[in-house]
Amino acid sequence: MNTSHRILRTRRPVTYTVSVDCIPPCQPGLDFPPHAVRLASPQTGSCGSQAVTRYRQRLSRAICGARRPSRRRSIVGTPLENWVDDAARLTKPDRVVYCDGSSEEDERIIAEMLREGDSETLNEKTYPNCYLHRSSPNDVARTEHLTFICAPEKDDAGPTNNWMDPGAAKYKIGALFDGAMRGRTMYVVPYIMGPVNSPISKAGVEVTDSPYVVANMRIMARMGKVALDRIGSSSDFVPGLHSIGDLDPMRRYIAHFPQEKLIWSVGSGYGGNALLGKKCFALRIASYMAREQGWMAEHMLILGLESPGGKVTYMGAAFPSACGKTNLAMMVSALQDQGYRVWTVGDDIAWMKIADDGYLHAINPEAGFFGVAPGTGMLTNPNVMSALHKNTIFTNVAMTPDREPWWEGIGSPPPAGLINWKNEKWDTSKGPAAHANARYTVPARRSPSISPKWEAPEGVPISAFIFGGRRARVAPLVYESFDWQHGVFVGASMASETTAAATGNVGIVRRDPMAMLPFCGYNMADYFRYWLEMGKRIPHPPKIFHVNWFRRGADGKFLWPGYGENVRVLKWILERVEGACAAEETPVGLVPARNALTLDGLQISPGTMEELLSVNPEDWEDDLADSKLFFDKFGSRLPRELREEHEKLSRRLSTKGASLARSG
Ligand code: GTP
Ligand code: SPV
Ligand code: MN
Numbered sequence: 001m002n003t004s005h006r007i008l009r010t011r012r013p014v015t016y017t018v019s020v021d022c023i024p025p026c027q028p029g030l031d032f033p034p035h036a037v038r039l040a041s042p043q044t045g046s047c048g049s050q051a052v053t054r055y056r057q058r059l060s061r062a063i064c065g066a067r068r069p070s071r072r073r074s075i076v077g078t079p080l081e082n083w084v085d086d087a088a089r090l091t092k093p094d095r096v097v098y099c100d101g102s103s104e105e106d107e108r109i110i111a112e113m114l115r116e117g118d119s120e121t122l123n124e125k126t127y128p129n130c131y132l133h134r135s136s137p138n139d140v141a142r143t144e145h146l147t148f149i150c151a152p153e154k155d156d157a158g159p160t161n162n163w164m165d166p167g168a169a170k171y172k173i174g175a176l177f178d179g180a181m182r183g184r185t186m187y188v189v190p191y192i193m194g195p196v197n198s199p200i201s202k203a204g205v206e207v208t209d210s211p212y213v214v215a216n217m218r219i220m221a222r223m224g225k226v227a228l229d230r231i232g233s234s235s236d237f238v239p240g241l242h243s244i245g246d247l248d249p250m251r252r253y254i255a256h257f258p259q260e261k262l263i264w265s266v267g268s269g270y271g272g273n274a275l276l277g278k279k280c281f282a283l284r285i286a287s288y289m290a291r292e293q294g295w296m297a298e299h300m301l302i303l304g305l306e307s308p309g310g311k312v313t314y315m316g317a318a319f320p321s322a323c324g325k326t327n328l329a330m331m332v333s334a335l336q337d338q339g340y341r342v343w344t345v346g347d348d349i350a351w352m353k354i355a356d357d358g359y360l361h362a363i364n365p366e367a368g369f370f371g372v373a374p375g376t377g378m379l380t381n382p383n384v385m386s387a388l389h390k391n392t393i394f395t396n397v398a399m400t401p402d403r404e405p406w407w408e409g410i411g412s413p414p415p416a417g418l419i420n421w422k423n424e425k426w427d428t429s430k431g432p433a434a435h436a437n438a439r440y441t442v443p444a445r446r447s448p449s450i451s452p453k454w455e456a457p458e459g460v461p462i463s464a465f466i467f468g469g470r471r472a473r474v475a476p477l478v479y480e481s482f483d484w485q486h487g488v489f490v491g492a493s494m495a496s497e498t499t500a501a502a503t504g505n506v507g508i509v510r511r512d513p514m515a516m517l518p519f520c521g522y523n524m525a526d527y528f529r530y531w532l533e534m535g536k537r538i539p540h541p542p543k544i545f546h547v548n549w550f551r552r553g554a555d556g557k558f559l560w561p562g563y564g565e566n567v568r569v570l571k572w573i574l575e576r577v578e579g580a581c582a583a584e585e586t587p588v589g590l591v592p593a594r595n596a597l598t599l600d601g602l603q604i605s606p607g608t609m610e611e612l613l614s615v616n617p618e619d620w621e622d623d624l625a626d627s628k629l630f631f632d633k634f635g636s637r638l639p640r641e642l643r644e645e646h647e648k649l650s651r652r653l654s655t656k657g658a659s660l661a662r663s664g
Pocket of ligand 3: 325
């Protein structure tokens with residue numbers, strides 16, 4: 001389809017013709033806004049090539065300048081200073097402030113955040129140094145349909161990413177940045193992702209006009225002087241340009257330039273759209289860097305499971321957004337009496353490198369938790385609840401008349417006089433009082449479950465990978481893959497119901513390979529290939545498992561109690577890693593043998609356990625048909641090993657294997 005389209009906010013409007021791909025495959029239920037037309041490559045389309053050439057010629061010097069820093073550009077400033085100057089020339093702030101990360105500075109930033117009027121101080125007695133921020137109601141979650149990978153060729157981004165030509169993106173988004181910070185302060189936020197002295201860590205710099213973003217970045221990363229010192233006069237940092245713009249989703253872009261290791265984000269002040277160290281750098285850019293450099297950047301929590309005697313075994317678990325990573329990483333174990341305890345290393349992202357001992361070692365690149373508030377209470381996650389009473393920023397939660405934060409699932413009924421996340425007097429007619437994607441930002445070290453090794457420069461050795469999703473049906477509570485290649489297939493064919501962590505419909509099953517669908521910075525077929533290769537390179541590769549805490553019974557209720565009880569599944573995984581317990585073969589993988597799961601103290605019927613572990617061949621046939629459609633999108637670029645695994649599963653389901661399937 002061809003359509004005419006006008007570039008926004010340029011002095012002389014330019015009309016060009018591009019081919020348009022309609023709805024990006026990763027986002028059901030959302031139409032592309034007219035401005036987010038995906039440009040075809042300059043070579044395709046009737047006059048696309050001419051038009052793009054013309055844009056490039058018209059790029060203002062400022063837009064050209066705000067590129068990745070280059071050592072060659074100036075003999076006067078450092079690459080960082082030059083890049084900041086360029087960004088300032090483009091966005092035209094009234095003043096530029098380099099952040100040092102000190103507590104005095106934090107006070108000034110918080111004061112500025114409060115002055116902007118969308119944040120307020122919470123109860124100083126019960127929640128000292130805690131704040132409530134209310135974001136714009138149209139800016140409450142990541143916007144995947146406005147998130148782009150700007151690689152030279154469309155195929156470099158692959159069929160699961162939105163793509164824009166880098167030059168066209170610079171021009172188009174540059175126009176939105178042009179003068180965007182007029183009347184505002186530009187904060188320069190240098191930060192390190194990972195423990196300061198870890199060889200796996202990397203530096204980034206975010207310039208932003210949002211004090212709320214600065215205050216969050218200070219919690220989420222090692223921010224300020226420590227990063228500035230590390231960067232010095234080098235160009236070894238990932239620059240990120242951020243402006244809240246006018247917060248209009250019609251003028252919102254989250255653009256990544258993996259080849260340049262550069263991020264541009266405009267028009268959103270929320271979460272992963274705006275805290276550029278998190279999903280933009282630590283996953284999209286880092287996944288690209290990791291493949292170039294031989295390591296892995298994954299959407300995984302990292303936990304240590306302590307067993308009786310004190311040995312700690314580390315695991316990484318990849319669940320899609322709002323599918324239980326933070327809660328699993330911070331759980332209070334239901335088997336604490338038996339000596340099983342969970343230690344938190346990270347709750348969202350893992351950077352992993354093969355170490356001299358032959359294990360994959362993981363660090364948590366973040367320094368804080370940006371966690372989902374609804375559903376978090378003393379019964380589900382007491383560790384984080386105790387952490388949240390100090391030094392925490394709450395976003396889009398409700399507030400009680402005592403100026404304390406409140407949300408659905410906190411464990412107390414809504415008090416009279418509750419103010420909802422939109423700053424209105426709440427009553428039941430208004431729906432949930434906290435937004436479903438309301439979050440807290442809290443320093444990781446405040447959790448009582450924080451691992452003594454969470455800042456170990458060498459990271460922790462990973463013995464198991466756990467994939468998982470929200471599946472009302474199909475996926476059993478837990479199963480183990482037969483080997484690495486099968487495990488990669490299990491990850492690549494993962495699916496999960498969508499959640500409020502991204503805008504769009506909630507509860508729709510979509511394929512979300514390795515929980516990386518919205519976060520892989522390059523063609524996912526190449527990502528699968530890289531996973532297959534890593535299995536050969538790691539002398540002691542983690543065993544690969546799949547879990548599902550969200551299976552529902554005929555009454556629609558969750559069959560498994562979840563949260564702290566999930567340790568029972570972790571214990572089985574640990575025993576499998578150690579080769580110390582029994583499993584039963586099904587067509588999809590190995591499930592716990594009868595009585596192999598420790599269930600003492602848990603009220604759960606044998607029938608329910610059967611249902612939780614059942615593999616229904618018909619459901620799996622349907623699922624296979626769906627994963628085939630998904631894999632077909634990658635054409636011949638899909639590794640042949642995944643097709644093989646798909647066929648093998650199909651054969652196991654339709655032949656002898658089906659009789660082995662446990663059915664509920
Ligand atoms: P992101 O931070 O968006 O990446 O999400 P996450 O993967 O960290 O998910 P999180 O732990 O915040 O959980 C998301 C929602 O799922 C919350 O409302 C939790 O209360 C709920 N949840 C987490 N674990 C479980 C579980 O074991 N069982 C059930 N039923 N719900 C859970
Ligand atoms: C997620 O959506 O996976 C999050 C929240 O962790 S955000 O930082 O907004 O990406
Ligand atoms: Mn989380």
